[in-house]
Amino acid sequence: MRRRGRERVERHAREALSLVEPSVSKRLQVIWCRRLPHDDAYHTHAVADDHVPWIFIDEHVFDASTPDEREDTVRHELAHLVAYHRHGRHIQDHGDEYRRARREIDRALDEEDA
Numbered sequence: 418m419r420r421r422g423r424e425r426v427e428r429h430a431r432e433a434l435s436l437v438e439p440s441v442s443k444r445l446q447v448i449w450c451r452r453l454p455h456d457d458a459y460h461t462h463a464v465a466d467d468h469v470p471w472i473f474i475d476e477h478v479f480d481a482s483t484p485d486e487r488e489d490t491v492r493h494e495l496a497h498l499v500a501y502h503r504h505g506r507h508i509q510d511h512g513d514e515y516r517r518a519r520r521e522i523d524r525a526l527d528e529e530d531a
């Protein structure tokens with residue numbers, strides 16, 4: 418993805434996070450990769466190591482996605498970061514904490530769009 422496209426995605430992610438969890442928003446790091454090192458099955462990944470909230474995005478997969486899929490991907494990973502920030506890293510990946518965070522992000526962004 419070209420630089421301006423990446424910057425737009427990163428700005429959007431930061432703004433979305435700032436609506437629900439401003440302290441995480443300031444530290445967010447978005448890493449664009451060719452192939453994720455963690456697991457071939459994942460095209461995006463969120464981790465919160467050493468208090469740094471990271472989102473890894475496979476740029477080839479992202480480029481090939483539709484705008485709706487991209488938006489969903491960004492919200493999905495942000496929800497992981499919010500859930501980890503609030504509840505620690507030992508929660509279920511897509512459990513209640515994650516789903517609550519995702520609903521909050523959706524509500525905040527959809528209100529902004531309205």
Ligand SMILES: [Zn+2]
Pocket residue numbers: 493497510511
């Ligand atoms: Zn996930």
